[in-house]
Amino acid sequence: MTSTRQLRLGAFMRPVSIHTSAWRWPGAFPDANFNFAHLKRFAQTLERGKFDAFFMADHLAVMNMPTAALKRSATVTSFDPLTLLPALAAVTDHIGLIATASTTYNEPYHVARKFASLDHISGGRAGWNLVTSQIEDESENFGFDEHLAHAERYERAAEFYEVVTGLWDSWEDGGLLRDKQSGIYMDRDKVHFLDHVGKHFKVKGPLNITRSPQGWPVVAQAGSSEAGRELAARTADVVFTAQTKIDEAQAFYADIKARAARYGRTPDDIKIMPGLTPVLGRTMEEARENYEYLQSLMPDDVALQSLSHISGGLDLTKFPLDGPLPELPPSNAAKARQALVVRTAREGNMTLRQVARHTAAGTGHRVLVGTPQYMADEMEAWLEEEAADGFNVVCNYYPKPFEDFCRLVVPELQRRGIFRTEYEGTTLRENLGLRIPESRYKRHARAGLAKEAS
Numbered sequence: 001m002t003s004t005r006q007l008r009l010g011a012f013m014r015p016v017s018i019h020t021s022a023w024r025w026p027g028a029f030p031d032a033n034f035n036f037a038h039l040k041r042f043a044q045t046l047e048r049g050k051f052d053a054f055f056m057a058d059h060l061a062v063m064n065m066p067t068a069a070l071k072r073s074a075t076v077t078s079f080d081p082l083t084l085l086p087a088l089a090a091v092t093d094h095i096g097l098i099a100t101a102s103t104t105y106n107e108p109y110h111v112a113r114k115f116a117s118l119d120h121i122s123g124g125r126a127g128w129n130l131v132t133s134q135i136e137d138e139s140e141n142f143g144f145d146e147h148l149a150h151a152e153r154y155e156r157a158a159e160f161y162e163v164v165t166g167l168w169d170s171w172e173d174g175g176l177l178r179d180k181q182s183g184i185y186m187d188r189d190k191v192h193f194l195d196h197v198g199k200h201f202k203v204k205g206p207l208n209i210t211r212s213p214q215g216w217p218v219v220a221q222a223g224s225s226e227a228g229r230e231l232a233a234r235t236a237d238v239v240f241t242a243q244t245k246i247d248e249a250q251a252f253y254a255d256i257k258a259r260a261a262r263y264g265r266t267p268d269d270i271k272i273m274p275g276l277t278p279v280l281g282r283t284m285e286e287a288r289e290n291y292e293y294l295q296s297l298m299p300d301d302v303a304l305q306s307l308s309h310i311s312g313g314l315d316l317t318k319f320p321l322d323g324p325l326p327e328l329p330p331s332n333a334a335k336a337r338q339a340l341v342v343r344t345a346r347e348g349n350m351t352l353r354q355v356a357r358h359t360a361a362g363t364g365h366r367v368l369v370g371t372p373q374y375m376a377d378e379m380e381a382w383l384e385e386e387a388a389d390g391f392n393v394v395c396n397y398y399p400k401p402f403e404d405f406c407r408l409v410v411p412e413l414q415r416r417g418i419f420r421t422e423y424e425g426t427t428l429r430e431n432l433g434l435r436i437p438e439s440r441y442k443r444h445a446r447a448g449l450a451k452e453a454s
């Protein structure tokens with residue numbers, strides 16, 4: 001099977017590991033989250049593998065608090081992405097650098113400024129993973145007793161996005177003249193005040209950073225509920241999603257592209273990238289053994305905590321591990337993820353222990369156990385059959401799984417002509433095949449001229 005459509009590849013990074021216990025694997029780097037030499041090696045390896053982006057997760061609280069199993073979980077702590085990624089920009093040349101930032105516990109001016117800075121520093125490789133915050137514990141670090149309600153988080157996120165992109169448009173190209181002869185530093189006509197007054201924010205602007213190389217950094221969105229899909233369709237360049245079955249992934253893909261069309265966008269304006277957790281082996285048998293060994297490192301109570309943020313506040317430790325997954329109250333954290341886990345448990349007739357272990361292995365993402373050829377077959381099929389435009393590779397631990405992925409799977413994808421052998425451009429937008437957004441002021445001026453002419 002050959003294809004001219006090209007896969008996009010991100011590496012979803014939450015060093016030390018995504019799998020709660022894989023840090024115990026022989027050869028894993030259990031200090032990867034706070035060791036810059038390791039993180040530099042990871043980014044450079046991914047760049048040699050021609051990945052589109054180093055995509056960094058983030059949470060504003062120690063993850064999975066408070067459970068007794070916490071002391072054995074490696075997914076709890078990390079550097080701040082917007083401090084780490086500028087440092088990685090200095091030791092890489094091509095790979096995109098996407099940081100997660102919450103619209104619930106940030107102010108838009110801060111976010112606009114930090115991402116514009118990263119875009120300048122990296123020469124146009126910045127991306128913002130816009131999240132509404134998954135972890136309920138974050139609220140207590142920002143002066144609240146409870147997490148903001150799901151609907152309100154999304155309402156705030158929509159306005160947040162308008163303010164951030166409005167601020168990114170503050171400066172037209174050439175706004176800084178820096179003319180030593182005349183003594184004129186800036187062209188006042190090319191600077192715009194936003195003067196935003198809305199339900200959640202009042203922001204005058206302009207941003208104190210000029211328009212960045214990509215115009216707007218790439219915007220990724222990772223929410224799959226009804227509200228999440230609607231926001232993604234209107235705003236996102238990249239959609240990161242957890243999908244485990246091809247038919248459901250196809251339905252999601254078609255749904256997001258159809259919603260995007262309603263906002264006047266083309267299917268190519270928005271790239272759908274489901275997560276994928278690879279467990280590789282030279283043979284299928286070796287891959288399965290690797291998976292079994294990985295799972296044997298994980299105690300049941302540690303696995304159970306991976307369900308805590310979608311349990312809707314229900315204490316799952318009170319239920320028998322070999323009984324069924326109990327009815328869950330609605331989650332205020334991640335509605336789409338809760339629905340996915342419940343569906344997986346019911347369809348597979350899984351016990352609570354089984355569903356917890358399954359979820360902990362890939363945080364709900366599709367776990368692909370097999371040879372490089374098998375993995376390439378599956379990825380190619382999802383690309384061909386419009387279930388995905390690419391994948392976010394969610395490795396269990398670091399660095400072996402993604403080093404193996406770059407060494408064994410990437411060449412297989414390249415042989416099939418569905419993945420680049422060289423970066424196409426210098427910016428993340430160019431590599432992803434995305435247009436530079438037109439500034440709203442230019443658009444308004446164009447619309448005004450057209451009106452005058454008619």
Ligand SMILES: Cc1cc2nc3c(=O)[nH]c(=O)nc-3n(C[C@H](O)[C@H](O)[C@H](O)COP(=O)(O)O)c2cc1C
Pocket residue numbers: 056057058059100102130131132133134135222223224225226227228229240241242275333334335336337
């Ligand atoms: C694949 C994926 C990755 C996510 N990564 C993060 C993250 O790193 N930090 C975070 O706070 N929320 C993260 N989220 C949460 C979402 O942004 C969103 O706030 C949450 O899923 C609730 O929205 P939903 O019900 O629309 O899915 C992620 C969600 C998905 C689907």
